[in-house]
Amino acid sequence: xxTKQFLRIDSSILRPLIALVxxxxxxxxxxxxxxxxxxxxxxxxxxxxxxxxSVGMTLVILTGGIDLSVGSILALSGAVAAGLIxxxxxxxxxxxxxxxxxxxxxxxxxxxxxxxxxxxxQMVTRFKVPPFIATLGMLTIARGLTMLYTNGHPITGxxxxxxxxxxxxxxxxxxxxxxxxLVVVLxxxxxxxxxxxxxxxxxxxxxxxxxxxxxxxxxxxxFVYTVAGVLSAVAALIVTARLDSAQPNAGxxxxxxxxxxxxxxxxxxxxxxxxxxxxxxxALIIGVLNNGLVLxxxxxxxxxxxxxxxxxxxxxxxxxxxxxxx
Amino acid sequence: MATDTILLEARGVTKRWPGVxxxxxxxLKVYAGRVNALVGxxxxxxxxxxxxxxxxxxxxxxxxxxxxxPIRFSTTAEAQAAGVTMVHQELNLIPQLNVAENIFLGRxxxxxxxxxxxxxxxxxxQEWLLRVGFTHDSHxxxxxxxxxxxxxxxxxxxxxxxxxxxxxxxxxxxxxxVQTETLFGLIEExxxxxxxxxxxxxxxDELSRLADYVTVLRDGRLIAEHRVQQTSTEEIIRLMxxxxxxxxxxxxxxxxxxVALEVCGLSLEKKLENRTLKLEDIRFAVHRGEVLxxxxxxxxxxxxxxxxxxxxxxxxxxxxxxxxxxxRMPQTPREAMDMGIALIPEDRKRDGLVLGMDIARNTTLASxxxxxxxxxxxxxxxxxxxxxxxxxxxxxxxxVDQLTGELSGGNQQKVVLAKMLRTAPEVLLLDExxxxxxxxxxxxxxxxxxxxxxxxxAVVVVSSEMPEIMxxxxxxxxxxxxxxxxxxxxxxxxxxxxxxxxLPTA
Numbered sequence: 001x002x003t004k005q006f007l008r009i010d011s012s013i014l015r016p017l018i019a020l021v022x023x024x025x026x027x028x029x030x031x032x033x034x035x036x037x038x039x040x041x042x043x044x045x046x047x048x049x050x051x052x053x054s055v056g057m058t059l060v061i062l063t064g065g066i067d068l069s070v071g072s073i074l075a076l077s078g079a080v081a082a083g084l085i086x087x088x089x090x091x092x093x094x095x096x097x098x099x100x101x102x103x104x105x106x107x108x109x110x111x112x113x114x115x116x117x118x119x120x121x122q123m124v125t126r127f128k129v130p131p132f133i134a135t136l137g138m139l140t141i142a143r144g145l146t147m148l149y150t151n152g153h154p155i156t157g158x159x160x161x162x163x164x165x166x167x168x169x170x171x172x173x174x175x176x177x178x179x180x181x182l183v184v185v186l187x188x189x190x191x192x193x194x195x196x197x198x199x200x201x202x203x204x205x206x207x208x209x210x211x212x213x214x215x216x217x218x219x220x221x222x223f224v225y226t227v228a229g230v231l232s233a234v235a236a237l238i239v240t241a242r243l244d245s246a247q248p249n250a251g252x253x254x255x256x257x258x259x260x261x262x263x264x265x266x267x268x269x270x271x272x273x274x275x276x277x278x279x280x281x282x283a284l285i286i287g288v289l290n291n292g293l294v295l296x297x298x299x300x301x302x303x304x305x306x307x308x309x310x311x312x313x314x315x316x317x318x319x320x321x322x323x324x325x326x
Numbered sequence: 327m328a329t330d331t332i333l334l335e336a337r338g339v340t341k342r343w344p345g346v347x348x349x350x351x352x353x354l355k356v357y358a359g360r361v362n363a364l365v366g367x368x369x370x371x372x373x374x375x376x377x378x379x380x381x382x383x384x385x386x387x388x389x390x391x392x393x394x395x396p397i398r399f400s401t402t403a404e405a406q407a408a409g410v411t412m413v414h415q416e417l418n419l420i421p422q423l424n425v426a427e428n429i430f431l432g433r434x435x436x437x438x439x440x441x442x443x444x445x446x447x448x449x450x451x452q453e454w455l456l457r458v459g460f461t462h463d464s465h466x467x468x469x470x471x472x473x474x475x476x477x478x479x480x481x482x483x484x485x486x487x488x489x490x491x492x493x494x495x496x497x498x499x500x501x502x503x504v505q506t507e508t509l510f511g512l513i514e515e516x517x518x519x520x521x522x523x524x525x526x527x528x529x530x531d532e533l534s535r536l537a538d539y540v541t542v543l544r545d546g547r548l549i550a551e552h553r554v555q556q557t558s559t560e561e562i563i564r565l566m567x568x569x570x571x572x573x574x575x576x577x578x579x580x581x582x583x584x585v586a587l588e589v590c591g592l593s594l595e596k597k598l599e600n601r602t603l604k605l606e607d608i609r610f611a612v613h614r615g616e617v618l619x620x621x622x623x624x625x626x627x628x629x630x631x632x633x634x635x636x637x638x639x640x641x642x643x644x645x646x647x648x649x650x651x652x653x654r655m656p657q658t659p660r661e662a663m664d665m666g667i668a669l670i671p672e673d674r675k676r677d678g679l680v681l682g683m684d685i686a687r688n689t690t691l692a693s694x695x696x697x698x699x700x701x702x703x704x705x706x707x708x709x710x711x712x713x714x715x716x717x718x719x720x721x722x723x724x725x726v727d728q729l730t731g732e733l734s735g736g737n738q739q740k741v742v743l744a745k746m747l748r749t750a751p752e753v754l755l756l757d758e759x760x761x762x763x764x765x766x767x768x769x770x771x772x773x774x775x776x777x778x779x780x781x782x783x784a785v786v787v788v789s790s791e792m793p794e795i796m797x798x799x800x801x802x803x804x805x806x807x808x809x810x811x812x813x814x815x816x817x818x819x820x821x822x823x824x825x826x827x828x829l830p831t832a
Contacts, residue, residue: 193702195694202691205680212638212669212677213692213745214660272682 013278031295047287048180052235054261056228064271065131070232071251072142078236081109082155082246102161117229121222156245166241188276204271264314330357333522339388356522363537370543380412381405409490421469426451454482459508473500575772583614586784592645604808612784619799627808628788632755636669637662668751672758678742681731686712693748715744736767804828
């Protein structure tokens with residue numbers, strides 16, 4: 001029975017998985033530089049950012065919600081992290097200067113991400129703002145705060161620890177990839193095993209029935225937005241480290257890539273159905289697609305068109321599948 | 327029979343779904359000016375057949391004949407144009423539009439500028455609404471209306487289409503008693519006008535009241551067509567279930583224990599979208615081993631009593647509960663469950679189950695704590711637990727990892743029951759426990775309820791079906807307009823007395 005359960009989960013990501021393999025094989029033939037170690041590691045490093053965000057997005061979408069603010073939360077927590085590690089925190093009136101270690105900065109960034117996500121969650125649960133609007137508000141709030149904090153200028157030169165996070169290796173794995181893998185494994189287990197993971201699925205499947213089963217739906221929902229915020233901050237640390245600088249416009253449009261990864265990975269936008277593993281495949285498809293289009297010298301304008309078409313294709317196939325099952 | 331002319335006839339209609347034969351060579355006749363009641367257990371194929379008659383499904387084998395001419399509808403619009411219209415049970419109205427706009431949706435009367443002629447539209451709508459006994463204005467927004475009124479609009483819409491054949495799918499399930507009377511009057515009128523009517527129902531008393539013919543389907547096959555006068559309820563039930571004698575539910579004899587729950591002065595006033603929900607000073611006690619029935623007409627507050635006890639109305643409820651000497655009013659379902667109270671809600675698809683999840687996950691949804699170690703659900707034990715309840719309640723499924731959305735109504739209800747039993751309740755609140763469930767499954771649920779009481783739990787059952795509540799209960803409370811109006815012991819039960827006590831007083 002357990003194997004059967006495995007098969008059921010596998011079958012839902014089978015289609016994106018086949019698509020990923022077919023794309024990769026085709027690219028290996030079409031471009032000499034695709035199937036090289038250098039390039040593949042490069043793809044994985046790029047994917048790791050989107051993947052961290054997308055794992056959080058998966059949780060949100062599984063409850064039937066959406067989070068548009070991930071890119072802006074990324075920018076703000078990245079900028080604050082960079083600012084703090086570079087020049088610390090000065091309180092002028094008190095003539096006080098606090099320096100930050102790398103770990104201190106990591107904690108602050110995660111707290112900022114979590115706090116903004118929690119705010120989203122409060123808007124959605126307590127004030128009953130539709131998730132689309134609540135996180136759209138946060139999208140511009142966090143972007144504006146980033147601009148205020150950075151004055152619109154990048155913060156560069158962040159020191160060795162950041163450099164190691166961005167470009168270092170650990171046991172033969174690039175650090176960003178390692179972080180993403182940890183996030184994926186942690187949340188895949190969480191969704192699969194923990195009661196709260198189960199409740200996330202249940203809420204997406206039938207929120208009323210879940211509430212009548214004695215589950216604190218508001219708390220679970222608030223939790224998923226908080227997680228999405230924290231994971232955006234994790235992604236922020238990777239982005240900032242890889243560039244060795246925090247850009248005020250970092251993360252613009254990341255919500256789209258992340259929603260795309262979730263949807264291509266087979267998670268239903270209505271909630272209740274999908275998995276973190278599906279999102280991994282979805283994020284890899286987006287990553288390979290981006291990389292392949294660059295390698296094949298497709299113009300950036302066409303790249304956008306193609307990416308949009310792939311997303312639509314994924315949703316159309318999902319819809320047709322749902323229709324077949326009726 | 328020779329006197330009745332056949333308006334619409336289905337011959338040898340077969341409909342296949344992947345892996346399922348939904349209809350197997352079924353014949354059906356619709357007579358001008360007569361009501362042909364279509365009965366059968368859930369899943370017998372009634373809805374499929376009606377969907378073919380009304381043009382929803384276009385791919386089927388067999389043929390339809392309208393006044394002797396072969397005809398084939400590929401859309402509902404085609405069927406409507408030919409005069410065949412179905413009044414669906416689930417409402418297909420647009421809540422944001424008003425009554426008249428809904429009735430004329432897609433065929434609005436236009437003035438000479440090509441704009442909607444609202445005056446004419448409302449005038450004509452009013453005429454149809456008057457016939458169905460709809461008492462509100464045609465300018466009322468549909469979302470402000472109760473379900474029963476919305477059903478009337480559907481009927482008015484069907485009439486306005488000039489239907490010669492009308493198909494009703496359990497129209498009275500959401501109607502009040504008054505509205506039901508009006509509908510019956512309307513159907514008599516339609517019969518006089520020569521309209522052919524197909525009437526799907528589960529209520530046996532409606533047959534003798536309304537129908538001229540009764541057609542019985544079972545497992546996708548036509549079992550019989552009889553004149554109602556030449557048959558009996560027992561005969562029809564026998565044909566529906568296909569068994570000579572059925573073990574009818576007989577209530578077990580078990581003794582009443584101490585008081586399990588005392589409800590003290592429960593009051594609630596809450597404004598909803600289209601009505602005010604009201605409970606006034608509700609007081610009663612229910613004992614271990616007892617089944618307490620609560621009977622009342624629609625809108626009397628039956629469901630609300632159970633919801634309030636289960637903590638669903640939170641701080642808006644005044645009054646308190648007394649259980650095992652402790653006085654406390656639960657504010658959330660969790661608190662109620664911790665006190666030992668469980669609710670099996672009326673609408674299991676909406677409130678009871680996560681249909682996209684399997685039986686096991688639904689069974690444990692309210693009680694994962696004891697299956698969790700290190701924040702991790704023990705799936706193996708979960709499956710064992712679910713299997714235990716599957717056998718205990720005889721839930722028919724191929725395994726506990728079958729999705730609950732694939733189960734029949736009765737089995738879905740048992741899964742909801744399993745979920746709540748796993749919280750080890752001392753008091754079980756059941757809201758319309760057999761709504762939309764076929765006769766066999768109903769009997770099973772009755773036995774189950776009886777057994778749960780016999781095992782020492784206190785059971786409160788709300789039902790709008792008089793025979794059901796009389797068969798099940800040790801004691802019945804009647805409710806009218808948010809107040810308890812009567813209390814009847816088992817030897818005092820009679821339909822007349824219960825109904826009289828639940829009618830609102832002026």
